[in-house]
Amino acid sequence: MELAERMQKTVVGQVTWANPDLGKKCLDCAHLTPAPKTKGRPMHICALVRVVSGAKGVPYDAERAIACSKFAAVDTATSE
Numbered sequence: 001m002e003l004a005e006r007m008q009k010t011v012v013g014q015v016t017w018a019n020p021d022l023g024k025k026c027l028d029c030a031h032l033t034p035a036p037k038t039k040g041r042p043m044h045i046c047a048l049v050r051v052v053s054g055a056k057g058v059p060y061d062a063e064r065a066i067a068c069s070k071f072a073a074v075d076t077a078t079s080e
Contacts, residue, residue, distance in 0.1 A: 013060030015048040017068060024071050026063075028067070030073065031072055033046075043059035
């Protein structure tokens, strides 16, 4: 996918350009943290924004946002 298309699909608050080829949403990313309470839909903050820029990230709707190339799956324990 072309960078221009990825940029268009990116929402304010993501650490880098959306990557639709992953087939993931930000909601499933290990870097996601809940934002302080807001009205309406639950909002989240990408923790990588602080790592990259030193500033707290902007809250966004991670349920609707397409994951970026920094996506990391949440490590869930499995039982044997």
